[in-house]
Amino acid sequence: MDKWSLKPAIYTGENCLSRLEQFEQEKICLVCDPYFIGTENFDRVMQQFAKSVQIEIFSEIIPDPPIETVALGVEKMCEMSPTIVIAIGGGSAIDTAKAMLMVYQKTTTNEIKKFIAIPTTSGTGSEVTSVTVITDTKKKIKYPIFHPDLIPDEALLEATFVTSCPPNITAYSGMDALTHAMEAMVATKSTTYTDALAEKVIRLVFENLKTCYAEGDNLFARSKMHEASCLAGIAFDLAGLGICHSIAHQVGANFKVPHGLANLMLLPHVIEANAQEECAMKKYAQLSRNLGFARENLPDTLAISKLKKEITQLSKQLHCPLTLKEFGIKEKIASERAVEISRNAKNDATYPSNPIHFSEIELERVYRKIIK
Numbered sequence: 001m002d003k004w005s006l007k008p009a010i011y012t013g014e015n016c017l018s019r020l021e022q023f024e025q026e027k028i029c030l031v032c033d034p035y036f037i038g039t040e041n042f043d044r045v046m047q048q049f050a051k052s053v054q055i056e057i058f059s060e061i062i063p064d065p066p067i068e069t070v071a072l073g074v075e076k077m078c079e080m081s082p083t084i085v086i087a088i089g090g091g092s093a094i095d096t097a098k099a100m101l102m103v104y105q106k107t108t109t110n111e112i113k114k115f116i117a118i119p120t121t122s123g124t125g126s127e128v129t130s131v132t133v134i135t136d137t138k139k140k141i142k143y144p145i146f147h148p149d150l151i152p153d154e155a156l157l158e159a160t161f162v163t164s165c166p167p168n169i170t171a172y173s174g175m176d177a178l179t180h181a182m183e184a185m186v187a188t189k190s191t192t193y194t195d196a197l198a199e200k201v202i203r204l205v206f207e208n209l210k211t212c213y214a215e216g217d218n219l220f221a222r223s224k225m226h227e228a229s230c231l232a233g234i235a236f237d238l239a240g241l242g243i244c245h246s247i248a249h250q251v252g253a254n255f256k257v258p259h260g261l262a263n264l265m266l267l268p269h270v271i272e273a274n275a276q277e278e279c280a281m282k283k284y285a286q287l288s289r290n291l292g293f294a295r296e297n298l299p300d301t302l303a304i305s306k307l308k309k310e311i312t313q314l315s316k317q318l319h320c321p322l323t324l325k326e327f328g329i330k331e332k333i334a335s336e337r338a339v340e341i342s343r344n345a346k347n348d349a350t351y352p353s354n355p356i357h358f359s360e361i362e363l364e365r366v367y368r369k370i371i372k
Helices: 017-023 040-048 068-078 091-107 167-186 193-214 219-239 241-256 259-274 278-290 300-317 331-336 340-347 360-368
Strands: 007-014 029-031 054-058 084-089 114-119 132-137 143-146 153-158
Touching: 007 017, 007 219, 017 040, 017 219, 017 331, 029 068, 029 091, 029 259, 040 084, 040 241, 054 068, 054 167, 068 091, 068 114, 068 278, 084 091, 091 114, 091 331, 114 219, 114 300, 132 241, 143 241, 167 193, 167 241, 167 278, 193 219, 193 278, 219 300, 241 340, 241 360, 259 278, 259 300, 259 360, 278 300, 331 340
Parallel strands: 007 153, 029 054, 029 084, 084 114, 114 153
Antiparallel strands: 132 143
8 A cells, every 4th residue: 555645834935934923932943054144035034033032043054964064953952952943045954954853853852843944946855855865974975864754844935045046056956856856757666646746847847947047037937946846856755766866975975076966967877777677668758758859659769868868958058067077077086986886876775766776786887977
């Protein structure tokens, strides 16, 4: 028996920040990116709170949040004993808040009444998922941690918060959302429901990401990408991910490649590998036809080639490097870590839901395709 349910209450559109007015006499731990403090949007957030609330800010957020940052955040929470946690920022800020909250609740008896996430990028979908990704910088490994308690109680999707997102971050984040949807569509727990969400996300990305990249203040396109990111998060949280993410996590941990960029480098090669499985092949091919990339009578293999070509073309239009060499990683260094990366990729929490359980050698072959 399968279960299909949603936990987070999602608020979108004008005045969604007014949800912050609900708190009276509460202690709020506000976790946010450091750049967010002092901005106009920061002021908008602070203006929503009642005068009776006590607010403490934790802003020591860095990309690919390490264990040490989480520990600092938990220490901050222990000092103030918050009743509400609000995370504002990209995936790193929200993931940090999730990990802080998880550790805090396991090590204290203090009650957290509500956890709210407000994303400032359109890509991770972390505001609606049960996963956080934490990095062990010494071992150079990213650890995806899944638990239902990590899902925020509310997600506030305020599109004006992403209009100032730089073009490169817009591109990488958007391609992360695309990868979430592409992997969810063929994952082992995919269903009719998650497939519908995934296909809608993919369509929204192809229709709006280029506009967001070129016209950052285009609120309509930004809104659509914000919605796509959220829907992709719901889709993969229910269906699972796969080897694109399991390898990308290792690439990011080893070479500090932004997560969305690592995904877009790998995605066409992962599609090619997963298309060996019949169900995945048919889904990829039909998706290509549904999006207008391939004619209805085109054989599956050719339809999939069209899909991969469109993904690569979109990456090029967003001026994204397609290999580690283009990103600036020397071929020798990337090759030396191939065995370790493939081994850790197979042990990654996102690996089991891939449609094919590849060997370490097969994972290494996929990884090597993005070296040069």
